[in-house]
Amino acid sequence: MFRSEDPPPPASIPAQRPPASTHPTSAMLKGDIDSGATGEKVPHYDPGMAQLGTCDEAAGTPPSPERIALARETEAATPATREAADPHGRRAWVLPAFVAFVAAAALVIVGALWLGLPG
Template sequence: MMERRNDMPPTQTIRPMDTPPDTSAPTTAQLKADIDSGKTGDKTEVFDPGLSPLGTDDEAAGTPAEPHRVRLARHLEGAKRWASGAARAAYAHRQADHVVVAFVGVAVVIGCVMAGGIVWGRSW
């Protein structure tokens, strides 16, 4: 057995997740796994730990999610959510963010202008 150098347990958050298979009675855990696997398009494909699992509040209130509603949610989150062109353009972590690129470009241009002004000002 290999000895660990610290007391911290190993993390599972850096391993990519697979999409869970479809079943006849899906659960909220499968819906959360769809989100964590990146199938819904709003985050990267890694485990996202939560303080309470998805659906815990519903179960505590005595109204657990019905399988047909979870099946519908899994379908709508995966297929219908990203159908429009605007939503597809914002697909998480798949395309360059043009605002950030423009901001960095403007900052570089301003820096060059200021450096040129300082050098030109000293030559007078």
């Protein structure tokens, strides 16, 4: 069954981190981002209108493999950062707890107003 919060393909395709390379490309850097290796997002393919580096190439100044290798190295997140970027991991209880807190607070306010009214 399709749930409304499930992303449609290709966003539902899990992304794998590209292997290390002596001549990395901007597509490999985008693969690092999509795989969650940079800690910026959950590991899923992100369909973009223009791939990373397209504007540089169109301007006639594509990034060199050395610059891309440096970007891949410096953008790599620590395991703790990647773990903290997982919104559905161990903290799946946070949203239900927040909703329960708001509902309980509303009940307390309504109860206090109901008991406090002169009648």
